Amino acid sequence: MTNTLHRYGSAESFSDDYIVFAIPARGHNDKDCVEKERRFLQIAQKHNPVNLGDASHGCIYRPSKDLKPTVHWRRDETTNFEAVQSGVSCPTTVAAVFDNQDSVVAFIKELKTADLGLSINISGALDKAQECARRAGLERHSVEYSLGFFGQTDRMADRNTLELSTMCGHGMISFNLVRKLVEWVKQGRRTPDQASTTLARFCSCGVFNPTRASRLFETAKKG
Amino acid sequence: MGAISIDAATNRASVNSDECVECYACFRGMSMEKLNPSFVRGVRSFLKLFRLRFDPEPDVCPTSAITPDELAWPRVVRRAFSDPQVTHESTGVHGRGTEEVKTNDVTNRVGIGEVGYVVEFGRPTVGVRFRDIEKMTVALAKIGIAFEPNNPVTHMMTDKAAGKLRDDILNEKILSAIVEFKTSIGNVPAVLAKVDQVSKTLDTVVAVGVSTRCEQDGASALDAVLVDEGLSFVRGKTNLGLGHAS
Numbered sequence: 001m002t003n004t005l006h007r008y009g010s011a012e013s014f015s016d017d018y019i020v021f022a023i024p025a026r027g028h029n030d031k032d033c034v035e036k037e038r039r040f041l042q043i044a045q046k047h048n049p050v051n052l053g054d055a056s057h058g059c060i061y062r063p064s065k066d067l068k069p070t071v072h073w074r075r076d077e078t079t080n081f082e083a084v085q086s087g088v089s090c091p092t093t094v095a096a097v098f099d100n101q102d103s104v105v106a107f108i109k110e111l112k113t114a115d116l117g118l119s120i121n122i123s124g125a126l127d128k129a130q131e132c133a134r135r136a137g138l139e140r141h142s143v144e145y146s147l148g149f150f151g152q153t154d155r156m157a158d159r160n161t162l163e164l165s166t167m168c169g170h171g172m173i174s175f176n177l178v179r180k181l182v183e184w185v186k187q188g189r190r191t192p193d194q195a196s197t198t199l200a201r202f203c204s205c206g207v208f209n210p211t212r213a214s215r216l217f218e219t220a221k222k223g
Numbered sequence: 224m225g226a227i228s229i230d231a232a233t234n235r236a237s238v239n240s241d242e243c244v245e246c247y248a249c250f251r252g253m254s255m256e257k258l259n260p261s262f263v264r265g266v267r268s269f270l271k272l273f274r275l276r277f278d279p280e281p282d283v284c285p286t287s288a289i290t291p292d293e294l295a296w297p298r299v300v301r302r303a304f305s306d307p308q309v310t311h312e313s314t315g316v317h318g319r320g321t322e323e324v325k326t327n328d329v330t331n332r333v334g335i336g337e338v339g340y341v342v343e344f345g346r347p348t349v350g351v352r353f354r355d356i357e358k359m360t361v362a363l364a365k366i367g368i369a370f371e372p373n374n375p376v377t378h379m380m381t382d383k384a385a386g387k388l389r390d391d392i393l394n395e396k397i398l399s400a401i402v403e404f405k406t407s408i409g410n411v412p413a414v415l416a417k418v419d420q421v422s423k424t425l426d427t428v429v430a431v432g433v434s435t436r437c438e439q440d441g442a443s444a445l446d447a448v449l450v451d452e453g454l455s456f457v458r459g460k461t462n463l464g465l466g467h468a469s
Contacts, residue, residue: 003307004460006346006430011457025326026373029469056308063254063282071256072279112465119326119466129461130441139441141464142327144341144434145449145456147415151422151429155349162347170307171348171398172248176225180281189278198282202252204308 003169004095004123004207005146008162011125017212018104018132019123020044021095022116029117030091036116037094041085043114044096047107051097053206057087061200061208077197084206099211101132108136123207160220164213168203177202182220192217224350224398236288244350244398245298246305247291254280255287297392300353304375305398321374321401324434328466334436338408338445341432342418344425345399351427353379354393356400359429360386362421363404366413371403408435411448432459 004019022040024030041052053059060079088094098104104122111120122129126143133140149156156162157175164178165171181195190198196213226243229236263285270277279285294302303309323341324333333339342359345351356376364370364386370377379388406414411433422429435445449456 005341005432005458006343007458008347009458014458021325023322023325025322025329025466025468028326028329029466031469033469056310063252065255065287067254067256067283069256069258069285071254071283072277075280108463116465117467117469119328120463121325122461122463123459124461125457126459126461129459133441133461133463136463138463138465139439140437140461142324142333142434142436142462143443143445144324144339144432144460144462145445146458147431147433147449147454147456149347149428149430150419151425151427152349153428155428156347166347169346171246171305171346172252172307173348174224174248175348177281184281198280201254201282202248204251 003205005144006148006166006169008159008166013163013212014125014128016099016215017124017209018098018101018128019095019207020098020104020107020120021093021123022118022120023093024091024118026091033091033118034088036118037088037092038085039114040094040111040116040118041088041096043110044107045081045085046110047098047103049096049103050099050211051200051206051208052081052084053095053204054084054088054092055094055205056090056092058084058204059200059206059208060084061197063201093205095205095207097207097209099209101128104132105135108132108138112136112138160216163216164199167199167208167213168205170205172202172204173199173208182217185217185221192221242396244305244396245294245301246398247302247308250289250291251308252282253289254283256283256285257287258285260286260288297395300379300392300395301397304400321403323403324436324462325460326466327436327462328464329468333405333434335438336408336444337405337435338411339403339405339434340414341401341403341434343399343401343430343432345397345427346430347428348398349428350396350398351400352394352396353388355425355427356402357386357388357393358425359418359421360388360402362386362417363402366417368404368406368414371405374401374403376400376402408444408448411445412452415452415454
């Protein structure tokens with residue numbers, strides 16, 4: 001989940017962006033972790049995540065391999081939480097994305113009680129993550145800081161594109177696709193929600209935040 | 224990567240295999256229809272006559288034309304380092320194959336007074352060739368860095384003390400890869416200065432992360448060091464300490 005470390009944006013732009021993920025440590029607690037990872041996802045679902053994913057098998061937004069031509073007029077955009085939970089079959093990283101702090105705190109409190117034994121991390125603004133931990137009665141154990149980008153940064157895209165594209169840090173959301181969708185939203189050819197869902201289907205780990213994306217598309221639309 | 228474009232001579236989409244990093248985003252991320260290719264080309268040509276263009280869903284391939292290739296060594300490393308759904312055999316971890324401090328509550332990999340580094344090349348969405356990664360690992364090795372053994376890039380080294388990577392992969396292009404190591408907290412300024420200096424000579428971008436174990440009250444000794452270095456930090460990962468060995 002280093003793919004969540006270097007999301008681009010200002011501190012304010014992360015106000016609706018919290019990723020909570022569970023990961024087993026290889027050789028320490030990965031033997032019987034599949035059931036615990038499913039449990040993590042079950043608990044997460046109770047707290048209204050905006051996305052849920054299993055790094056090995058995909059998230060609640062999925063591409064379809066057998067579409068009919070009518071898809072270009074009527075696209076089925078329903079999400080599938082059940083497929084994510086039942087799909088976990090091997091040690092992996094499972095993640096839930098939230099757009100508000102209260103849900104994160106409630107989720108962590110329940111994880112604490114469940115005592116799954118997996119490592120639980122919050123990826124987000126550092127001060128807000130620490131606030132969530134404290135509200136749940138925890139102090140952070142370790143912390144990792146994103147120091148941003150070095151080197152030939154002129155090869156990167158503009159701010160709007162980066163904010164949207166880096167929500168899949170594995171690079172599955174191309175700059176060109178983001179640029180195209182921003183243009184389409186501006187032209188009224190797609191709504192911010194439709195554009196956001198399109199991008200979410202490319203992020204197989206399920207850490208893409210569609211709420212933040214819709215907000216960013218809306219902002220881009222206004223100029 | 225921009226590896227797919229329409230070949231003007233054949234009027235067909237083609238993949239620039241030198242630029243393609245085998246991330247499988249096109250194959251896995253695109254939805255598919257199963258329309259007849261001749262029919263689709265006919266409709267497109269007809270519309271083109273009138274300077275019109277169909278407005279399709281941007282993530283749908285109408286003819287299911289995208290199929291994965293069978294990969295052989297050394298090209299197969301492209302997929303291992305680019306497709307997040309492939310598990311790195313060396314570490315057993317998906318994505319970029321690293322655990323960093325995400326499991327530090329279980330492994331105690333980075334202790335108090337120590338700093339873990341994740342230096343990631345090619346991110347976001349720029350890509351990198353292993354020869355550029357090697358420039359950095361060789362430079363870091365010269366200042367005494369010992370690379371994290373449980374890391375996919377370290378597994379590609381033929382001489383870990385010198386930071387030398389296998390010769391047969393140096394020209395392979397990948398989406399991104401992470402070099403991991405740790406030092407004492409006092410070495411942070413020198414290491415970051417070296418990373419910054421070498422980054423400027425590479426044909427890519429480098430994303431840098433640093434991590435540490437916190438005190439009982441959640442305080443991090445790294446905060447002051449980073450502020451002294453003039454570095455700003457907003458975002459990161461917070462390990463809640465709920466993990467334990469089973």
